[in-house]
Amino acid sequence: MSDTPIIELRDVQKSFGTLKVLDGVSFAVARGQVAVLIGRSGSGKSTALRCIDRLERIDAGEITVCGHRLADPKLELRALRQDVGIVFQSYNLFPHLTVEQNVTLAPMAVKRVPRAEARATARDVLARVGLADKAAAYPEQLSGGQQQRAAIARSLAMQPKVMLFDEVTSALDPELTAEVLRVLEQLAASGMTMVLVTHEMGFARRIADLLVFMHGGKVREMGPAGILSDPQTIELRQFVSHELAHAGQ
Amino acid sequence: MSFDFSSVFDQWPLFLHGALLTLELSVVATVAGFVIGTACALALRAGGVLGGICQVYVEAIRNTPLLVQIFLMYFGLASLGFHLSAFVVASLSLTVNVGAYTAEIMRAGLEATPAGQIEAGECLGLSHVQIYRHVLLLPAMERVYPSLASQFVLLMLASSVTSQISAEELTAAANYVQSATFRPFETFILLAALYVALSLVMRLGFAALAFVLFPRRRRLRMATA
Numbered sequence A: 001m002s003d004t005p006i007i008e009l010r011d012v013q014k015s016f017g018t019l020k021v022l023d024g025v026s027f028a029v030a031r032g033q034v035a036v037l038i039g040r041s042g043s044g045k046s047t048a049l050r051c052i053d054r055l056e057r058i059d060a061g062e063i064t065v066c067g068h069r070l071a072d073p074k075l076e077l078r079a080l081r082q083d084v085g086i087v088f089q090s091y092n093l094f095p096h097l098t099v100e101q102n103v104t105l106a107p108m109a110v111k112r113v114p115r116a117e118a119r120a121t122a123r124d125v126l127a128r129v130g131l132a133d134k135a136a137a138y139p140e141q142l143s144g145g146q147q148q149r150a151a152i153a154r155s156l157a158m159q160p161k162v163m164l165f166d167e168v169t170s171a172l173d174p175e176l177t178a179e180v181l182r183v184l185e186q187l188a189a190s191g192m193t194m195v196l197v198t199h200e201m202g203f204a205r206r207i208a209d210l211l212v213f214m215h216g217g218k219v220r221e222m223g224p225a226g227i228l229s230d231p232q233t234i235e236l237r238q239f240v241s242h243e244l245a246h247a248g249q
Numbered sequence B: 001m002s003f004d005f006s007s008v009f010d011q012w013p014l015f016l017h018g019a020l021l022t023l024e025l026s027v028v029a030t031v032a033g034f035v036i037g038t039a040c041a042l043a044l045r046a047g048g049v050l051g052g053i054c055q056v057y058v059e060a061i062r063n064t065p066l067l068v069q070i071f072l073m074y075f076g077l078a079s080l081g082f083h084l085s086a087f088v089v090a091s092l093s094l095t096v097n098v099g100a101y102t103a104e105i106m107r108a109g110l111e112a113t114p115a116g117q118i119e120a121g122e123c124l125g126l127s128h129v130q131i132y133r134h135v136l137l138l139p140a141m142e143r144v145y146p147s148l149a150s151q152f153v154l155l156m157l158a159s160s161v162t163s164q165i166s167a168e169e170l171t172a173a174a175n176y177v178q179s180a181t182f183r184p185f186e187t188f189i190l191l192a193a194l195y196v197a198l199s200l201v202m203r204l205g206f207a208a209l210a211f212v213l214f215p216r217r218r219r220l221r222m223a224t225a
Helices: A045-052 A077-083 A099-110 A115-128 A144-156 A174-189 A201-207 A234-248 B012-046 B048-062 B066-079 B086-111 B115-123 B128-165 B170-181 B184-213 B215-224
Strands: A007-016 A019-029 A034-038 A060-065 A084-087 A162-166 A193-197 A210-215 A218-223
Touching: A007 A045, A019 A045, A019 A060, A019 A210, A019 A218, A034 A045, A034 A201, A045 A060, A045 A162, A045 A193, A045 A210, A077 A084, A084 A144, A084 B115, A099 A115, A099 A144, A099 B128, A115 A144, A115 A174, A144 A174, A174 A193, A174 A201, A201 A234, A210 A234, A218 A234, B012 B048, B012 B086, B012 B128, B012 B170, B012 B184, B048 B086, B066 B086, B066 B128, B086 B128, B115 B128, B128 B170, B128 B184, B170 B184
Parallel strands: A034 A193, A034 A210, A084 A162, A162 A193
Antiparallel strands: A007 A019, A007 A060, A210 A218
16 A cells, blocks of 8 residues: 555545535545445535536635646646446446446447457456446346446456545345445455445454544544444444344344 | 220220339338438427427427428419429429328437437447437337338329329329310329229338348347248
8 A cells, every 4th residue: 555645635635515425535545455435414424526527616715636636727637537437326327338338338439449459458347346247138028127237347457556435335125235335346356446434344344444434524534444343422222223223123 | 874994994004104103202202201201200309499490390390281381382383483393393382282191200210219228329439429319210210111101102192182283193193194084083093093903012122121121020020930
């Protein structure tokens, strides 16, 4: 793990109209680290994640990702997007393309990779997410879990330096959630730098090198997964006990 | 009253000639109108001055009769010193007409693209042009394809009014035949049958095109068949 962080947010401020969603958010992720953002709905964690890929512009503060300074007016947005992969809750696969075409589109169009090479990469990443046999299928022929894994493969094919996951299992039932989480754990074990937003607390505890607990647009607690066992703030204590009660149902 | 088709059938070379010209007129207007309409739909979506101009064009065409548009172009261009053949004016006015309707149909198709699709394209590093090409246009076209196809068939049927500026298409041919044979009813029954045949030809053509353009439809239909 190198010392200089690959992702760094410093005092990030962001409002939607009069609603302040990020109020001085700072954290840093080192190369190869897995950071998990947790907190209630509306705490700002998804917005923070989207800011890292410049899907949202910030009002103040500073974000640096893979050497790109996001506030820089000369920011090469497409270069940033090549270094950062993002997977969404709603998969967003291209419905008119097969799984393989979904995966090969960006490498061929953006990186000008020859078709044969792009297809070889597609086979490789599809095998990594357990979809080697679904290359020729169309998204609507897949289950939600398979679609989400295909979306992960599509991102991986661009060989990003960092991957962001925005509540990628929230639309899935427990069984399908488990198969997606297995893929994420393998990815983390392979050394990928990852930032995740999730409500799966058991998973967060297992996978996180860094847990970031957000509440009301602020980072209230931050540290290794152990902070869940010994919350220092009343908000995290309430959040943890609420999540435990939920899991116990 | 007795039917006698024989004298009308004797004029089959005229009918064939007219039918071919109608088909030619329709293909030209369909292709050119599709290009213009799609470009307008993109401009409408982007807004700005160009989008405003396209909006005016679309509304002007959709709120005036086709025959008036044809007269305006035929006599208007002539008074400006452009003496074009009736067939060229017919092609132009049908193109302009169907272009406006295509713009409106394609705009609806583009607008129905989920925002997440475009965002996913951006996040993969695709440029604007690449997003239009790979993410927006083809799925939009697939979505509205049945409306597009029937609009183009409608255009072919509507091309019959270009006989008013004596473009030598199918209806004009029939007019000539009925005045030569004094068998108007038989002539127009045959004319109607020929339009039905042309419609079927066009619909078959569009089905074949869909087969090539939208492999997903083909595949999923086969999977469920």
